[in-house]
Amino acid sequence: MLGLVVASLAVATPAHADPVRDLEYWLDDYGIREAWNTTRGAGVTIAVIDTGIDGTHPDLAGAVVGGSDFSGLGARNGQQPVGSTGSEHGTLVGSLAAGRGSAPDTGVIGAAPEADLLSLSIGFGEGEIGSDDQIASAVRWAVDNGADVINMSLTRNTRDWPESWDDAFLYAMDNDVVVVAAAGNRGTGTYVVGAPATMPGVLTVGGVTRDEQVSAEASSQGITIGVSAPSEELVGALPGGGHAQWGGTSGASPIVAGIVALVRAAHPELDAANVINRITETARDRGPSGQDYSYGFGLVDAAAAVNDRVPEVDENPMGDLREWIRVNRRAPADDPTAAPTPLEPSAPPLIEARGPSGTLYPTPGQLRDVGIPLLVFVAFGGAFVVATARAVRAYGATRRRG
Template identity: 65%
Template sequence: MKRRAGAAIAVLAVVASVFTSAAPASADYIRDGEYWLNDYGITEAWNTTRGAGVTIAVIDTGIDSSHPDLAGAVTGGADFSGLGASDGQSPVGSSSESNHGTMVASLAAGRGNAPGAGVIGVAPEANLLSISIGFGENATDSDDQVAEAVTWAVDNGADIINMSLTRNTLSWPASWDAAFLYASEHDVVVVAAAGNRGSGTTSVGAPATMPGVLTVAGVDQDGEASLDASAQGITIGVSAPSEQLLGAIPGGSVMRWSGTSGATPIVAGIVALVMAAHPELDASNVINRVVSTARPAGAQGSDPIYGFGLVDAAAAVTADVAGVTANPMGDLAEWIRLNRRAVATAEPTVPPVETTSPEAPSLELAGPQNPLGTLYPTVTELRMVGLPLAIVGIFGTLFGVFVLLASRQFRAVRRRE
């Protein structure tokens, strides 16, 4: 039987309701509900570009390319779950999971189904790659699926990889090192969801913890941190709407939903607009334009709730931004050099027990290091200090007991006298 990864990978959506039929809905019903288009400078950015020539790979449960709002958007794909169609365009998973990839794709690059009608994405002229992965018991190892999917996306022309999913652990397997480093070396921007408190993810998990990844947190319609539809953590890059979202679902309908699964493709779409407007930029400078032009929110600088602030598409596309020589979200190659070397030279430990529980944490010694780690004693310190202290403590206790018994005996003799 095929086994799942030790730490379960899950999609990140809090679904509310399906509210349209398969027939195209009126423009007022859907377009007016896409409040983020105006509130986050997206329609203004369209005066410069609508994302033509940029390709966004959606690693998810597969995109229904037959949906009217996605007609012509999906230009290729693949399946790594072993459950879907070879082109990745047959949604896989349970009923709620199978909707997920199509919803995500429509927010990034939906085309609408008529002038002024249907779901239109942030980058409506960008292309999509549909890469389906699976999370069920019959799917192959989800960690392997992700590594293979990222590599395939890079090799097949992706400029951006959208990952509205989480491993629910700070750490990630070593196989992801090579895949995500491969994306970085080819100037592919990876955009990942922070996670949802409402789904039990209180702090960000991989891939959102990986250096170089643009991590997206969620806010409500007032621009305040979402209590249910966003997690928090020091790796957050920017924030985007994650509540009262509208997305296409397989079969031609539209669904209202919430979650950083939706905030992430909004930011991926903005990244596509930046790339289309500034084709000369490498991945580090594309990300820098997005984070440095975000509207301030929370603490000054990078905030564990809002990151650098609320994303602003118009500013990201048109503002004068100084160039950078390093990715503001970190350097994965340097992290690998420091941390995987530390793992390789660590003292031998008892091999971990293999588990198939979907709630089991990763057992690999990887992921961002605890900044408080130096407060804990090392093995050497325990050997040099802890053992002598333990011996002294034992003899001290025995001596105290002896004194107490002697004192009691002495008082008993005095009373008899």
């Protein structure tokens, strides 16, 4: 099957003459191109709390307008990918939210290609302070530096979260910032969502296959899921200028974060609760009517979220974090020692792709450490060679009742 993929990339003539852009099926299937007739997200800022975004990638030129490092391992502006494993993650995520493409019809273009990005680099299990505290500080920094949306393609692997997150996430919500989080990936044993995807008020994103069925490999389940978005056969930008085909709710989440940016740009008068409400109310129903543990309110629909008439609400449809804290904080967390990790779905076996010099690109170590299914495109005279990353089984999680 992989041989067929390689052959098609080498000889096919895509509609845009660009194999990377042609892989972005969600732009049409989820109403994103149609929404661009109204807005492309200009004036909205998305903070990406992750391993750091390489803002020098051609597809991200001009997109990353600021950032900071919270690990003590990276650059002060947050644009040096950090971590001994999976440092590519933040660049992949950022490109799906607000990639510009390297030209009008080439390279990765994000759901909100005129939104700005803030790169907040975190060391997952590494750094001068614990990951929990890094994330709490990053959330506050994002709010103080103009974020309208925060994307978190990570999980704490438990249903609960530290009290430092109470204050940080309330600070974001009190300052009208929409927080978007990935549900997690069943391919690595995370069968139900974990924090921050369990936190009331957070817009949690589940994942579906290309044929719009809940993903058996790349989406956890849970009653806190708000909407679902593509999580398989994705493509994103790699640090240093390459591209990768990958999967997981790590990719579904920034697609939705970009759509949130489109809604905020089209409806600047709306508060965060009503922005989230437009996303959930206009989602295309899947499964049982209303919110369910597989699809949430349904499949995200960018054009409908931007353009439909939706009555305003007084409360966030994803819940009230302040009320949850008032009722539940008296109980101890079930695992206060847990640490957040980037989301890592399973992957096919490693296949090496050698360039003209005989060296590997990426190196075997890079592929092993990524821990997400990468199909890395390496251009040699217009052809593309495919490499896949090995899986890293990372974690398990428990379910919190809503």
